Amino acid sequence: MVVSTRQHGAIMLVTVDNPPVNALSQQVRAGLLDAVTQVNDTPGIKAAVLICAGRTFIAGADVKEFDAPPLPPQLPDVIAAIEASDIPWIAAIHGTALGGGFEVTLGCHYRLCDEKARLGLPEVTLGIIPGSGGTERLPRLVPLENAVAMITGGRPIDAHAALKMGAIDRIGDGPLLEAALDYAEEVAAEPVPVPLAERPAHHPTTPDFWTGWETKLRRSSRGQASPLIALETLRDAVEIPFRDAAPRARKTFLDLRQSDQAKALRHAFFAERKVARPPSLQDIPPRPLADVAVIGGGTMGAGIAAAFLSAGYAVTLLERDADSLAHGQANLEKILASSVKKGRLDGAGKAAQLNRLTPSTDYSNLADVDLAVEAVFEDLAVKQDVFRQLDAVLKPGAILATNTSYLDVNAIAAVTQRPADVVGLHFFSPAHIMKLLEVVEAESTAPDVMATAFALAGKLRKVAVRSGVCDGFIGNRILQIYRRQADFLLADGCLPQDVDAAMRAFGLPMGPYEAQDLGGLDIAWANRKRNAHRRDPAARYVAIADALCEEGRFGQKTGAGWYRYAAGNRTPLGDPAVTAIIEAESQKQGITRRAFETAEIQQRILWPMINEGAHILAEGIAQRPLEIDMVELHGYGFPRWRGGLMFYADTMGLDRIVADLTRWAERDPLSFTPAPLLADLVARGAGFASLND
Numbered sequence: 001m002v003v004s005t006r007q008h009g010a011i012m013l014v015t016v017d018n019p020p021v022n023a024l025s026q027q028v029r030a031g032l033l034d035a036v037t038q039v040n041d042t043p044g045i046k047a048a049v050l051i052c053a054g055r056t057f058i059a060g061a062d063v064k065e066f067d068a069p070p071l072p073p074q075l076p077d078v079i080a081a082i083e084a085s086d087i088p089w090i091a092a093i094h095g096t097a098l099g100g101g102f103e104v105t106l107g108c109h110y111r112l113c114d115e116k117a118r119l120g121l122p123e124v125t126l127g128i129i130p131g132s133g134g135t136e137r138l139p140r141l142v143p144l145e146n147a148v149a150m151i152t153g154g155r156p157i158d159a160h161a162a163l164k165m166g167a168i169d170r171i172g173d174g175p176l177l178e179a180a181l182d183y184a185e186e187v188a189a190e191p192v193p194v195p196l197a198e199r200p201a202h203h204p205t206t207p208d209f210w211t212g213w214e215t216k217l218r219r220s221s222r223g224q225a226s227p228l229i230a231l232e233t234l235r236d237a238v239e240i241p242f243r244d245a246a247p248r249a250r251k252t253f254l255d256l257r258q259s260d261q262a263k264a265l266r267h268a269f270f271a272e273r274k275v276a277r278p279p280s281l282q283d284i285p286p287r288p289l290a291d292v293a294v295i296g297g298g299t300m301g302a303g304i305a306a307a308f309l310s311a312g313y314a315v316t317l318l319e320r321d322a323d324s325l326a327h328g329q330a331n332l333e334k335i336l337a338s339s340v341k342k343g344r345l346d347g348a349g350k351a352a353q354l355n356r357l358t359p360s361t362d363y364s365n366l367a368d369v370d371l372a373v374e375a376v377f378e379d380l381a382v383k384q385d386v387f388r389q390l391d392a393v394l395k396p397g398a399i400l401a402t403n404t405s406y407l408d409v410n411a412i413a414a415v416t417q418r419p420a421d422v423v424g425l426h427f428f429s430p431a432h433i434m435k436l437l438e439v440v441e442a443e444s445t446a447p448d449v450m451a452t453a454f455a456l457a458g459k460l461r462k463v464a465v466r467s468g469v470c471d472g473f474i475g476n477r478i479l480q481i482y483r484r485q486a487d488f489l490l491a492d493g494c495l496p497q498d499v500d501a502a503m504r505a506f507g508l509p510m511g512p513y514e515a516q517d518l519g520g521l522d523i524a525w526a527n528r529k530r531n532a533h534r535r536d537p538a539a540r541y542v543a544i545a546d547a548l549c550e551e552g553r554f555g556q557k558t559g560a561g562w563y564r565y566a567a568g569n570r571t572p573l574g575d576p577a578v579t580a581i582i583e584a585e586s587q588k589q590g591i592t593r594r595a596f597e598t599a600e601i602q603q604r605i606l607w608p609m610i611n612e613g614a615h616i617l618a619e620g621i622a623q624r625p626l627e628i629d630m631v632e633l634h635g636y637g638f639p640r641w642r643g644g645l646m647f648y649a650d651t652m653g654l655d656r657i658v659a660d661l662t663r664w665a666e667r668d669p670l671s672f673t674p675a676p677l678l679a680d681l682v683a684r685g686a687g688f689a690s691l692n693d
């Protein structure tokens with residue numbers, strides 16, 4: 001029985017027990033409706049307590065049901081039945097009351113939480129809006145500003161914030177069930193409060209309330225439709241009667257469920273959970289992990305140390321000499337100070353973290369660590385030297401990890417006596433913030449080392465993606481294609497601002513050239529020079545970036561890069577000097593420059609990236625397309641509402657992508673020839689999704 005009832009004197013206890021998260025499946029909805037009848041029809045019942053078994057209150061609709069038509073009873077009817085009851089219902093909330101779960105509590109007459117409960121309407125993050133009265137009832141319960149922030153932002157709030165804004169009535173002391181039964185006894189004697197559906201809505205307090213929100217959401221949503229649709233729906237909820245607004249919102253919810261954006265966001269939600277559990281690691285227990293070391297206190301190393309410290313690990317930060325160590329500690333201090341400033345950490349938390357830090361310049365201090373992560377200069381010989389030293393001092397069973405972003409992890413493992421204990425842990429900068437962690441499996445990496453890396457990612461609250469060894473692994477290998485294709489477009493007729501605008505219009509937070517100016521052009525230039533001898537002489541090469549670097553234009557830090565910058569200002573400004581360099585390159589390549597439409601720019605960049613993704617899959621660097629999707633979403637700002645690179649490819653149609661690539665390949669076969677896997681999927685009429693299971 002997913003919903004059961006038990007009489008407790010004059011109180012009916014209604015318990016939902018539908019693991020893992022008490023999602024509102026059809027059975028739960030039907031069970032709740034029966035429970036309402038039972039409460040109403042049982043003589044002597046004076047109040048009902050709705051409570052959930054397991055780790056959480058109802059965490060929302062069952063998202064797995066969203067691909068099929070909704071089955072009766074519909075949730076709005078269940079909630080209306082609770083709300084219409086003459087007997088007061090008390091929602092007793094622990095864990096998370098999310099989406100439909102929170103909407104159920106809005107139908108209840110009282111809401112009681114335990115200390116740790118969280119409440120929210122995260123629907124917009126799934127590309128939909130609340131479909132069971134949430135947009136109508138919440139602005140009748142809490143100030144409009146709070147209702148709009150919760151619904152359009154989708155972020156849950158904690159019990160104290162909920163109490164403060166009036167979303168709940170009480171935070172219970174002690175065990176939730178006892179507190180709820182006491183509360184029920186108390187309210188049983190009171191008249192049942194007026195249902196939210198019958199109360200007046202809160203109205204805006206400023207004349208530009210709606211337009212202000214619209215401007216803000218248009219900017220932050222970057223092409224995602226649901227926050228703006230939620231805003232319109234909220235406006236309806238406030239301006240027209242509940243009985244008209246609620247069915248309209250329901251229809252919008254049902255329509256949105258089938259939208260491409262909602263499908264993409266559902267894919268992202270489930271892929272995040274799937275990617276954390278690679279099939280090859282099932283049932284392999286991780287090694288114990290408590291003490292870690294980070295070698296190198298530069299930007300990356302300090303960020304990695306900060307990530308470990310905030311997850312509760314004891315960290316030894318190792319540098320080669322006292323000066324470098326002081327510098328590393330200062331980097332770490334800066335990160336912690338900024339976390340305090342941003343409210344992510346308080347003073348006591350910072351002190352506790354620093355208490356777990358041991359600065360050191362002596363490898364012999366690492367004898368007891370369970371894991372050492374190397375984050376030194378990106379040079380094979382330097383890294384190999386660190387690994388030899390780690391190999392000499394680390395205890396048996398300790399894990400040796402490299403944070404390299406391009407280098408061969410096999411060659412690093414090979415200098416140790418224990419290659420099975422070596423793995424790549426590729427963090428993204430800033431490492432204490434960015435969600436992505438590429439876990440690079442070298443030829444000899446032991447399965448339980450991989451399992452440990454995945455367990456670690458869970459503790460660090462990161463999204464771990466397994467990658468095989470290749471130049472750049474999954475993410476940077478695709479990034480190279482992205483940048484190369486963007487440069488081709490410059491030579492063919494675009495300016496940096498055209499390409500940046502097109503990629504922002506696609507949904508990326510920044511275009512490739514703004515991003516390069518922010519990060520600096522010099523490191524990539526050094527890489528290109530170092531790898532020049534490996535470049536295929538037949539491959540097209542555009543030397544515009546090299547020409548910029550030769551003029552000392554390294555980006556924002558030098559006041560000029562792909563753009564120029566006014567002193568003290570980070571706004572990119574078009575620069576005739578850059579245009580001249582670009583046009584000279586076009587001329588050198590014998591190209592007649594032409595204009596490109598936004599869609600053409602996007603496709604010229606994205607199709608080859610998808611093609612590279614197909615190569616990456618065929619080579620086993622990634623095992624499932626969803627892994628590439630997660631890398632793009634969590635490491636490179638790919639718009640979540642497009643689901644990720646390979647999901648997006650399926651949405652656009654692989655046949656169309658192959659046709660375009662084939663046409664472009666006539667002029668440049670090395671850059672555009674469709675990958676055999678892509679051609680094969682088209683021949684079979686299948687998509688990348690077919691390779692996800």
Ligand code: COA
Nearest residue numbers: 020021023059060061062063064096098099100122123273
């Ligand atoms: N519908 C269907 N399945 C759901 C679900 C939902 N609303 N919410 C969670 N699940 C599943 C997850 O897919 C996962 O399944 P798996 O173990 O097969 O991978 C399982 O429940 C546990 O979820 P997980 O996220 O791993 O657990 P958690 O304890 O870290 O987090 C929640 C729990 C409820 C906070 C989190 O799952 C969540 O935010 N869920 C979505 C809530 C939501 O958006 N509701 C509104 C829907 S309109």
